[in-house]
Amino acid sequence: MKILALLLAAIAGTATAADCGPDKLNTERTIVLKREGAAYGTQQHSALPLGDKEVVLTFDDGPSPENTPLVLKALADQCARATFFMEGRNLRQSPDLARRVVSEGHSAGIHSDTHPHLPTLSPEQQLDDLALSRAAYKAVFGVETPAYRFPFLEETPIMLAALKQANITVASIDMAINDWIPEDTTEILAQRLNQSLDKAGRGIILMHDANGPTAKALPTLLKVLKHKGYKVVHLEWEKAQ
């Protein structure tokens, strides 16, 4: 606790420059995944080929007109690239913002259409939700989504089979910061990130760009990564045929 408080105090004094010099978090390298319906993230599947202290930044539930621009600003300030898992309903609401995310160098996948608890739906309803979100993605980006993250990470056999057949990567996670509580402060989120990093050591981090406290805390969270010696790896996918 005390060490983190000192760390946060040190971070608060750091000036922000416009370039991507060594004082920034930066993006260390990019992994380009095949469109082959693989599944990654050790909470449910195999690990991505990452080294010690390499992390992949991921953001769910957007795009959100209120919060996603703050997340984009924080990432740009640190020259860090991320992957956004977007809901179909939000893609239909904010297509320009979704395209802005990708035009700023980030990658995008889908995160269902309306964020249902898929195991409570019939197989037909589950596949309908997938079809709607895929159509929303294609309407906005002009290509098929390369990746899918399950809402609440709740997987079902019918969805796993459908995603595999469509060559869509299932993106689970290796660690999270449990960022959905509106009262969370930047310090609490930074503490959770600190603990998750110490426990997992590498992997895919789940955050939420639609969550106000996360968007507000992100400049600090990225500096926690930098100060702890973590490197950002960006996920991309091969171009669709």
Ligand SMILES: [Zn+2]
């Ligand atoms: Zn979600």
